[in-house]
Amino acid sequence: MAALLSPFMTIAANRIVAGESVMAWHVASPAETLSGVAAVVLGLLFGIPSGRQDLRLCGALLGLCGILWLLMQGAPALLDSAAGDYARVSPAMGFWCLLLILTLMMADALTQMAPGPIARAGLLAAVLCSLALILWSGALAPLSILQEYAGRRAQFADAVLRHLALAFGSLATAAVIGFPLGIVCYRRAQLRGSVLPVLSLLQTIPSLAMFGLMIPILGWVGDNMPGAQAIGIAGIGFAPAFLALVLYSLLPVVGNTVAGLASAPAAARDAARGMGMTPTQRLLRIELPLGLPVILTGLRIVLVQNIGLAVIAGLIGGGGLGTFVFQGLNQTATDLILLGALPTVALALTSAIVMDILVELAQPIPKDFP
Structure with a gap:
């Protein structure tokens, strides 16, 4: 009230x-x-x-x-x-x-x-x-935020596509790297003890600092590696933002892969071993299906995190919806800020709900035996 x-x-x-x-x-x-x-x-x-x-x-x-x-x-x-x-x-x-x-x-x-x-x-x-x-x-077209959109329709479409490429592309890249690394870390405790602390250290770096660190590194690569600039590697732009998001994504993917595989009951692993299954068969038929909800939870964390962090890419020329946020801040135009912020919030909430549904669907269904 x-x-x-x-x-x-x-x-x-x-x-x-x-x-x-x-x-x-x-x-x-x-x-x-x-x-x-x-x-x-x-x-x-x-x-x-x-x-x-x-x-x-x-x-x-x-x-x-x-x-x-x-x-x-x-x-x-x-x-x-x-x-x-x-x-x-x-x-x-x-x-x-x-x-x-x-x-x-x-x-x-x-x-x-x-x-x-x-x-x-x-x-x-x-x-x-x-x-x-x-x-x-x-019906809501007279609102200021939609008038801001009307004047930037083409730019908004490009920003949304760039934002999706940053968030989902970094997630896919982290999954390609993190899943095999997580499986190896699960199998080898010594490697797990050295890899996870390094990934945890990367996670503690503030997001703006991480984006800033990528600028000189990729700037040097773009200046000294033949063909690097031709494929878009430079100190500012899409590449440093994408790499920073991939580094942020590795800990949840690797950590949840290890935790998911380890969540398989010891009795199930022993039964599979007693049936003569090879380690690969046990991984594919026992450990991965039982650990899938935990692994998907890690992907959910990464996706929601990267949708939010991709906003910062607008500071270093990476595009995305953050472009409107920082333009609005520079112009003291609140509705222009909202034009970038509200779709980001909606995308993050929708992605979280969809991933929660997938996690629940992946839960193993208990069977009652007589």
Whole structure:
């Protein structure tokens, strides 16, 4: 309720100056705002009973529909009342607080209800399709962040592709390197005792420092190795960001591979050995299937981590969504910052949910024997 009593939107003369705060019931006419405010209040009240998770889920959805309705009605109404062709309207603190509260309420209700992986995948698809439909309809087009997008449509598409290449490409490269290394470390304790501390040391280096360290190293390689610059290796750009992300990814991949293989019950390994299985057969048929959930958990950590860290690539010319974040910081344009930050958050949350579903599907199903 305190969030609802905070400024819901702001209207400013242009994209840079500070805006004037507007309360939720003043963003449009009373007839247009009454239903939205009532939906938010009712949704918050539905969240009070702790034992009715279905009611809390319905309340969260009702509240989210309410704040979206207020945005859809408020943005064009405030722009029509503004003076000047460069006026901008944006969500304010009240909107973001309500969005956070209602999203957490929905997540908590779903956690308590414990839907299966297929149901969670369906819910995720429904949320993404609903969001895509709202954006495609143009109902939120008057908002400042979408006006920033409209002026950078081609750049945004390139930034998203570069961000995906950094995050998923570094994950794939770390998996190609880390899986075999993890298997060897699992087999040889002496090697494990020397490799894992080195990878842990790399993980302790601050992300910005790691990106900075890659610049002189790859700059020297690009200047002294024939053909290096032809394939994109240079002191700034995609290559140093990609290499830094790969180095950050190795510890979770190697460590979780070792932990996953070691999680296979000793009885299962002894039974496989007693059946005459070779070490390779035991690895492929016993240890890897039983350790797959732990290994996938390591990939989940890497993917979510790299989606966030790829933002820093914008500082060294690596591209990605971080380009908009740092451009917005330089121009003191908050909505330009959000144009890079919000898709990054959405991509990280979606990836985490998908990986959680895969981890649960990979869990071995216990069989009851008579």
